[in-house]
Amino acid sequence: RNGMGLRPLGTSAAEFEQDLLSNLYYRRGTTVESASTQDAYETLALTVRDRLAERRVRTAAAHYAANPRWVYYLSAEYLLGKQLEQNMLYSGTDRIARIALQQLGMDPDEVESLDVEPGLGNGGLGRLAACLLDAMATLDIPAVGYGIRYDLGIFKQTFSDGAQVEKPDDWSYQGNPWEFPAPDDQQTVFFYGHTERDEAGKTTWIPGEVVLGEPSHMLVPGHGTDTVNIVRLWRARGSESSFDLSRFSAGQYAEAVDEAVHAENISKVLYPDDSTDSGRELRLKQQYFLVSCSLRDIIRRFRLRNSDWADFPKKTVIQLNDTHPTLAIPELMRLLVDEEGLNWDLAWALVRQTFAYTCHTLLPEALETWPVPMFERLLPRHLEIIYTINEHFLAEVREAFPGDADRVRRMSLIQEEPERRVRMANLAVVGTQAVNGVAELHSELLASTTLRDFAELWPDKFHNVTNGISPRRFIRIANPTLSSLITEGLGGDEWIDDLDRLAGLEALADDASFQARWRAVKQANKVRLGLGDPDSLTDVMIKRFHEYKRQQLKLLHIITMYHRIKANPGQAYVPRTVLFAGKAAPAYHAAKHIIRLINAVAAVIDADPAVSPYLKVVFPANYNVTLGSLIIPAADLSEQISMAGKEASGTGNMKLALNGALTIGTLDGANIEIRDRVGGDNFFLFGLDTPAAVALKENGYRPRDHYDRDAELRHALDSILDGKFLGIGREVGESLLNSDEYLTLADYRAYVDAQDEVDVAWQDTETWTRKSILNTARSGFFSADRTVRDYAAEIWHVNPVKVAR
Numbered sequence: 001r002n003g004m005g006l007r008p009l010g011t012s013a014a015e016f017e018q019d020l021l022s023n024l025y026y027r028r029g030t031t032v033e034s035a036s037t038q039d040a041y042e043t044l045a046l047t048v049r050d051r052l053a054e055r056r057v058r059t060a061a062a063h064y065a066a067n068p069r070w071v072y073y074l075s076a077e078y079l080l081g082k083q084l085e086q087n088m089l090y091s092g093t094d095r096i097a098r099i100a101l102q103q104l105g106m107d108p109d110e111v112e113s114l115d116v117e118p119g120l121g122n123g124g125l126g127r128l129a130a131c132l133l134d135a136m137a138t139l140d141i142p143a144v145g146y147g148i149r150y151d152l153g154i155f156k157q158t159f160s161d162g163a164q165v166e167k168p169d170d171w172s173y174q175g176n177p178w179e180f181p182a183p184d185d186q187q188t189v190f191f192y193g194h195t196e197r198d199e200a201g202k203t204t205w206i207p208g209e210v211v212l213g214e215p216s217h218m219l220v221p222g223h224g225t226d227t228v229n230i231v232r233l234w235r236a237r238g239s240e241s242s243f244d245l246s247r248f249s250a251g252q253y254a255e256a257v258d259e260a261v262h263a264e265n266i267s268k269v270l271y272p273d274d275s276t277d278s279g280r281e282l283r284l285k286q287q288y289f290l291v292s293c294s295l296r297d298i299i300r301r302f303r304l305r306n307s308d309w310a311d312f313p314k315k316t317v318i319q320l321n322d323t324h325p326t327l328a329i330p331e332l333m334r335l336l337v338d339e340e341g342l343n344w345d346l347a348w349a350l351v352r353q354t355f356a357y358t359c360h361t362l363l364p365e366a367l368e369t370w371p372v373p374m375f376e377r378l379l380p381r382h383l384e385i386i387y388t389i390n391e392h393f394l395a396e397v398r399e400a401f402p403g404d405a406d407r408v409r410r411m412s413l414i415q416e417e418p419e420r421r422v423r424m425a426n427l428a429v430v431g432t433q434a435v436n437g438v439a440e441l442h443s444e445l446l447a448s449t450t451l452r453d454f455a456e457l458w459p460d461k462f463h464n465v466t467n468g469i470s471p472r473r474f475i476r477i478a479n480p481t482l483s484s485l486i487t488e489g490l491g492g493d494e495w496i497d498d499l500d501r502l503a504g505l506e507a508l509a510d511d512a513s514f515q516a517r518w519r520a521v522k523q524a525n526k527v528r529l530g531l532g533d534p535d536s537l538t539d540v541m542i543k544r545f546h547e548y549k550r551q552q553l554k555l556l557h558i559i560t561m562y563h564r565i566k567a568n569p570g571q572a573y574v575p576r577t578v579l580f581a582g583k584a585a586p587a588y589h590a591a592k593h594i595i596r597l598i599n600a601v602a603a604v605i606d607a608d609p610a611v612s613p614y615l616k617v618v619f620p621a622n623y624n625v626t627l628g629s630l631i632i633p634a635a636d637l638s639e640q641i642s643m644a645g646k647e648a649s650g651t652g653n654m655k656l657a658l659n660g661a662l663t664i665g666t667l668d669g670a671n672i673e674i675r676d677r678v679g680g681d682n683f684f685l686f687g688l689d690t691p692a693a694v695a696l697k698e699n700g701y702r703p704r705d706h707y708d709r710d711a712e713l714r715h716a717l718d719s720i721l722d723g724k725f726l727g728i729g730r731e732v733g734e735s736l737l738n739s740d741e742y743l744t745l746a747d748y749r750a751y752v753d754a755q756d757e758v759d760v761a762w763q764d765t766e767t768w769t770r771k772s773i774l775n776t777a778r779s780g781f782f783s784a785d786r787t788v789r790d791y792a793a794e795i796w797h798v799n800p801v802k803v804a805r
């Protein structure tokens, strides 16, 4: 019997098979003979889940006993990826599970193919949240992730005539075996209504709408340890009384369920924007729903072992993943002052010590602000609290910068002109003890531009924590063949949880046989991907579509190659497969025009026998964690070509370098730190850096100048404008020629020249392989474990709690 008084779950294939059978009979209610593949999948999932749940129980016991300082990660998005393969690896059941399934006459691959990816995020921010949760558990840090359990995740992308088409992603319509619903922990959330003050000055919020938040959690296992943390996702429900029986019996069926449907709409769908503030009221409702449910749950957990509010910040650090959960600041003030009766100053001191804020963008349009009238209607009490916070804060600003009215106007939590709006980024900075950017350049630019006023007032509040990625997800699971070659080369697999050990590969970078096997692994991964000629240079650009990321620049290079090959058919060319993948926000038309043009160019090249032997453009639909895990191991060249000063960090750049791809990139985001660590010889750098880009924009940038003086560029743009590609792309061509906000034409020549260097380098196979091995060997820094260690040391001040076996 283990510490929980239970017979420990077996580790042999026979014992696993036993558990499979009992789960098939007792939890799935069927037999081997009549079991469907879905039955087999659910049963397998439950059997694997049990082994992690066993650790979860021991983790909860250890955390309860330790009464530690907790990290609560509040995020509107989590891109967790498929769970089965990960949970089999972490529970050490991947081998025995396959044997047991075969024993029962089931095909493991067929069963595993039913695992679904919960697409509860848009891109970088959502995936980073998942990588950090994985690292926190692996480092034995007591932590809980809080989020929203959207019924519909990020839309499914298909193409029709090359144009993006969005379809709803009902990811859990077959159910989700990886979650534990906990309706008993439901919370009550208020909206609308008004506030009343009694003679003692105590404020009460009389809501106009009441909604229930029902949680379910998924296990977040650590790798190589027994810690199993959780991510708790809230789903909105109508209150008991929301079903109107009288209307129903009057035959008004729709009206009868109206209130319930209205409530459930709050967690119905993820907003598919990843850098433009939609400003929709439902989005604000989602954000408040998330923070209200989560804070009540955090306080419930605090009270299990503590009773003095003064201990709250000692036992609790809440990380705000961008501004989306910033309402947590006024909400905790409301709970402490209105419900717990603390005085304002004490409550404010506790709140500021409790929260920390990570900013993930530099784009002004991505910084959320909410119209005061909408805010007042939906959250009347919170607006009052924000006004009071602002009053105290602006007094502090006036004190520190007497007579500087402009600064007061810039720093105020309320934008006054042209309309009154609540500035969520300002509130996030004022209400937290720490603010960080996600790469060195980003953090510098935050302190010197976007949040400059605040950095001048509170310089010590500003930190940098460079992003990282889970080595478990993005090399051990995504690239098992490279992982076993590395394990062999290093004489052990400790590197997976201690990524700096990859440095040991440097000694093998020139070893001919190791090189040959390194190339063979990449080749096999290309064959596995099955998109384009495996012998060609696989040139990969995988990320959300946005003009600052400059997929349009990659497109100009493709068209230039096309023209060169057409113009000089006899010449030898490095065969290249250019792979795009990524979604555009449905309302982002400029990005969707670029997608359509890419597919048109791909079709024209594919149909051209003079070019297609040397150049192929592929664009697999519906980019997500699963597709990324297939593409990344097959990549030779990683496109990180954003306009300098625009990409906060990037994390795809780290995943591709870790898997041996060479980067062609600008001095932007984490590209700079990747180049510093892998070495300038092993990175293709080009383009304007941030100061040069800013200067060019300030001195009246004229894209047409580049068009006029660069023949290849002019030829490429003219072919777009003349409709040479199925008549598609005029909007793209005109916006480049007339506005080109992200300096695409200014960087064109340097980029094309750098790509020519790539072609030359590719032909020196040994040197290319050496550079590839060195990229992997020097990527240890970009482990999410290092990122979490930085957060823990600089911002969270938390310690690991070991879970006894």
Ligand SMILES: CCc1ccc([C@H](C)CC(=O)N[C@@H]2O[C@H](CO)[C@@H](O)[C@H](O)[C@H]2O)cc1
Pocket (backbone or CB within 6 Å): 122, 123, 124, 125, 126, 128, 273, 274, 275, 276, 277, 278, 322, 360, 361, 366, 367, 368, 438, 467, 647, 648, 649, 650, 651, 669
């Ligand atoms: C209001 C709409 C909205 C939604 C999401 C966002 C995210 C912050 C966008 C995002 O995913 N940012 C990316 O975050 C990554 C993780 O830190 C960085 O690596 C990327 O550079 C950054 O673009 C902004 C605005």
